[in-house]
Amino acid sequence: MMKCDKMKIVIVGAGFGGLSAGALLAKDGHDVILLEKNEQPGGRASVYTEKDFYFDMGPSWYLMPDVYEKFFAEFDKKPEDFFQLEKLDPSYRIYFGNEKIVDIASDLEKNFELFDTFEENGGEKLKEYLKESKELYDFSLNEMLYKDYRSILDFLNGKLLLKGYKLHIWENLEHYVGKKFESDEARKILEYAIGFLGGSPANTPSFYQLMSHVDLTMGVYYPQGGMRKVVQSIKELGETFGVEFHFNEPVEMLEIHDKKVKRVITNKAAYDADLVLMNADYAHSELELLNENYQTYDEKYWDSRVMAPSAMVAYLGVDYVVDKLDHHNLFLDKDWDQGFDVIFDPEKAAWPERPSYYVNVPSRTDLSAAPEGSDTLFILVPLAPGLEDTPELRDKFYNKIMDDLEMKLGENIRDHIVVKKVFALTDFKDRYNAYKGTALGLSHTMRQTALWRPAHLSKKVKNLYYSGQYTHPGIGVPMTLISSQIVAEEIKERHG
Numbered sequence: 237m238m239k240c241d242k243m244k245i246v247i248v249g250a251g252f253g254g255l256s257a258g259a260l261l262a263k264d265g266h267d268v269i270l271l272e273k274n275e276q277p278g279g280r281a282s283v284y285t286e287k288d289f290y291f292d293m294g295p296s297w298y299l300m301p302d303v304y305e306k307f308f309a310e311f312d313k314k315p316e317d318f319f320q321l322e323k324l325d326p327s328y329r330i331y332f333g334n335e336k337i338v339d340i341a342s343d344l345e346k347n348f349e350l351f352d353t354f355e356e357n358g359g360e361k362l363k364e365y366l367k368e369s370k371e372l373y374d375f376s377l378n379e380m381l382y383k384d385y386r387s388i389l390d391f392l393n394g395k396l397l398l399k400g401y402k403l404h405i406w407e408n409l410e411h412y413v414g415k416k417f418e419s420d421e422a423r424k425i426l427e428y429a430i431g432f433l434g435g436s437p438a439n440t441p442s443f444y445q446l447m448s449h450v451d452l453t454m455g456v457y458y459p460q461g462g463m464r465k466v467v468q469s470i471k472e473l474g475e476t477f478g479v480e481f482h483f484n485e486p487v488e489m490l491e492i493h494d495k496k497v498k499r500v501i502t503n504k505a506a507y508d509a510d511l512v513l514m515n516a517d518y519a520h521s522e523l524e525l526l527n528e529n530y531q532t533y534d535e536k537y538w539d540s541r542v543m544a545p546s547a548m549v550a551y552l553g554v555d556y557v558v559d560k561l562d563h564h565n566l567f568l569d570k571d572w573d574q575g576f577d578v579i580f581d582p583e584k585a586a587w588p589e590r591p592s593y594y595v596n597v598p599s600r601t602d603l604s605a606a607p608e609g610s611d612t613l614f615i616l617v618p619l620a621p622g623l624e625d626t627p628e629l630r631d632k633f634y635n636k637i638m639d640d641l642e643m644k645l646g647e648n649i650r651d652h653i654v655v656k657k658v659f660a661l662t663d664f665k666d667r668y669n670a671y672k673g674t675a676l677g678l679s680h681t682m683r684q685t686a687l688w689r690p691a692h693l694s695k696k697v698k699n700l701y702y703s704g705q706y707t708h709p710g711i712g713v714p715m716t717l718i719s720s721q722i723v724a725e726e727i728k729e730r731h732g
């Protein structure tokens with residue numbers, strides 16, 4: 237085992253995974269150089285600005301505030317030292333097909349009353365369901381999420397086994413929710429939350445019902461100034477401890493000698509390294525930056541994984557306030573099963589006929605997001621990874637979504653657009669080196685959870701680590717922060 241107090245660490249990628257790992261490792265006293273392909277930090281959480289409209293290009297839901305707090309506490313800080321957090325009320329609005337619009341309140345009692353309108357005893361059932369979700373959330377946070385899994389023994393520890401019966405490991409969420417609730421509305425509200433983890437209710441284990449504790453009980457927050465404030469604050473932490481940032485500098489190769497990365501080669505320079513941490517997409521890092529002999533996971537492995545969806549995202553600046561829209565709006569199709577099939581079943585993969593989609597309006601809460609009297613709209617439609625993506629297909633699909641949105645709101649939006657940018661599969665590939673254009677990395681199926689996600693430490697290269705959404709615990713900003721905390725701890729343990 238290598239022993240040294242201060243190492244030269246090169247991090248590849250300035251997404252949340254790279255930024256957070258950089259700050260933690262620099263705080264531990266290492267010399268950290270961070271190399272990013274793009275012009276700005278944030279990765280999937282980049283920001284696009286045009287004519288005073290501000291778009292967070294990726295994350296818009298600030299969930300699990302306790303995880304952010306725990307991350308900032310590593311630096312004796314609180315999130316509020318960097319940005320002001322607001323709890324949204326309503327948390328979000330749901331359009332059920334053409335029939336019904338409901339608001340999910342931040343006050344749980346109101347949601348119990350709402351569930352009573354969906355089905356008999358709905359409120360009581362929800363109370364019971366959320367009790368379980370909380371138990372699972374607390375258990376995951378305390379026993380699972382912050383731990384690394386290197387062997388089956390780590391996974392099958394005593395507490396986990398004891399709890400196993402509650403985890404319903406082999407039951408999927410769709411089945412579990414279906415046993416407890418009868419109404420279409422209740423089921424959809426409890427199942428859609430799995431979208432945050434890039435899964436479908438049918439391919440995700442039911443213990444992820446803990447996500448309902450996250451969105452319904454803990455609530456939905458917004459950092460004033462947008463998610464880009466969170467990016468900036470973690471970058472600032474890194475700078476405080478001396479992280480050296482290089483933007484517009486894609487890494488092209490990792491040079492290996494004696495099973496160790498010795499140098500990281502970019503389009504501009506070569507950097508010596510004692511240790512390298514990859515935050516760039518795992519598949520890209522292994523397949524394109526490493527010689528075949530040093531790949532832990534080869535082409536066949538990646539091809540056989542269940543990738544999380546890609547997406548088409550339309551960023552629109554409009555010259556009026558679309559007041560029928562709240563901050564977060566979900567448009568759920570009546571027959572959403574077919575919607576999941578075309579995203580998750582490779583045999584049926586296609587641009588959806590009747591997609592469910594999500595519209596975010598940050599300017600509803602944040603006056604700095606759009607010029608006065610205007611709105612910033614972010615419209616996201618999940619798509620199957622690997623789909624063919626052409627300007628014609630996108631255009632047709634964009635118009636299909638806009639037809640639907642305008643019909644449901646009873647308003648013409650397209651005539652009011654002053655800024656428009658559409659981002660889809662090929663952009664995910666080009667901008668982030670995303671495998672099959674995935675937006676979110678690897679789905680959280682049972683066989684891609686904990687021990688079965690790609691490892692934090694390469695099995696073939698001794699000083700090569702990975703952080704970010706592909707690794708345990710997984711997808712989403714909070715998970716990515718945890719993955720860096722795990723890796724920083726592991727590096728401390730192994731390298732002194």
Ligand SMILES: Cc1cc2nc3c(=O)[nH]c(=O)nc-3n(C[C@H](O)[C@H](O)[C@H](O)COP(=O)(O)OP(=O)(O)OC[C@H]3O[C@@H](n4cnc5c(N)ncnc54)[C@H](O)[C@@H]3O)c2cc1C
Pocket residue numbers: 248249250251252253254271272273274277278279280281293294295296297298299485486487488515516517520547549616667668669675676703704705706710711712713714716
């Ligand atoms: C549209 C969208 C909406 C989302 N919504 C939410 C949400 O509401 N809430 C939430 O919590 N999460 C959300 N997520 C998920 C969340 O954004 C991600 O899980 C998280 O940001 C992933 O961070 P990461 O560091 O693992 O990867 P990334 O952010 O992709 O970072 C990887 C970085 O590596 C860089 N890179 C790639 N190749 C190279 C190379 N060769 N050399 C140098 N650099 C390289 C990339 O440019 C990128 O900056 C969303 C994601 C998307 C795409």
